[in-house]
Amino acid sequence: MTFQKKLQSVQRKHRSLLCIGLDTDRRLLPAHFPRTADGVVAFNRAIIEATSDLACGYKLNLAFYEALGRDGWRVMDETLRLIPRSLVTIGDGKRGDICNTAEQYAQALYNELGFDAVTVHPYMGFDSVEPFIRDASRCAFVLALTSNEGSKDFQRLTLGGKPLYEKVIHTVTKWNTKKNIGLVVGATHPDELEPIRALAPTMPLLIPGIGKQGGDLKAAVRYGCDKKGEFALINAGRSILYASSARNFARAARKEATRLRSHMQRYQEQFFG
């Protein structure tokens, strides 16, 4: 099955654009969890069990697992096995290297760990992305306009009157012969979402920055979706994972995920219904 098909299928089945960022920081675990690798797995299990029917996918930021040292890869592997297969999984590692190296990353993320999708930096160009898009069942989300302050430093530089990130989008649409490239676009830039969606009308957009980062959920749905009101993956991490630090954290996480999905559904109804 192609990545696009899998995404569409789970978004329809779960009526959800919500992607949950499992960026588990062991220092922030509820007090009754051990601050160990196994504590992270147990916490992730509880979050996944409490939320998997509400989400279309999970995004694991690799940094939080690598910070566990030797155990990090095992924790990621065990976490991935807990996620129902019908959901999409994104290895958010923002990789980017020369071709023979990118092949090794693809081996690690797609074959060893089994992610459906990854995030990649555009700076090194086509041959750094190509190993991630050889197989139409996998998807590479290329960084376009990120949610952070530093996005102004280079992404907004203008070339011939247009920002660099538009040039990136324009170029990667040409690479998208297998229809398995997506874009990362922060919800912290609501005014730019509409023109970005116009440049890439059918690509999946991975949209971080709602929740803790304060991005605009309404704009993320309205302009992040394609014409059918689909193919936006709106990511929330910390606001769900750490909704409560008490024993009822999983219920609190479910409540926050439900709230976010409901808002998204309401906006889908309003703009695409």
Add this chain to the structure above:
Amino acid sequence: MTFQKKLQSVQRKHRSLLCIGLDTDRRLLPAHFPRTADGVVAFNRAIIEATSDLACGYKLNLAFYEALGRDGWRVMDETLRLIPRSLVTIGDGKRGDICNTAEQYAQALYNELGFDAVTVHPYMGFDSVEPFIRDASRCAFVLALTSNEGSKDFQRLTLGGKPLYEKVIHTVTKWNTKKNIGLVVGATHPDELEPIRALAPTMPLLIPGIGKQGGDLKAAVRYGCDKKGEFALINAGRSILYASSARNFARAARKEATRLRSHMQRYQEQFFG
């Protein structure tokens, strides 16, 4: 000790600009090694023992270790412990993410593994690099002009008549308040090395692309070094690691490392002597 001081010290002591890329691919190990995680450690040990007096540092490309799956981090950790402390170690992971995530990568690479330096993508701007340059004993090598074909796709785009990579260099020199930023510049672009060095006269330059990639060693020394003929880290990986696939591979690796160092010394003598 600052990173710059450590680099200068080992480059003088070993009279070497050679950085060895320990990008060990288990499929390419000599036939008498098992193609396992432990086989990679044993191979790396032999290479390090055969070459550490000839090099100023080792660069480990993280992709090759991540491709080992769960064992990858342990293999990297064990490999790092085999490298004499006086040499610099570079974790070539080309990371780049928002601040709270970059902090996790810094934790993983600097504290868990103990690398002296890392490589980072510039695309996400200052807050994605800052966690890697908080401590002057560590160094972040920012990608400027990479050695691969894809470097033309974005790095060479022109803004106000100048290529994007020059803008990157110009910007990161302003971030370099602790003197612990370096640049990655491929040896496959010999004509651009001189103007790049002029833009960043005192930064360490990490120069991949000689050896298998066919870059220009003479230009790498002549224009990659600072005014004293130092602070170029010229990386060779595959041409040393796989100089022979026979039982004498370590001797062949030493011979190739010696040859490269001698050429570098000759050019240092010629241009800075």
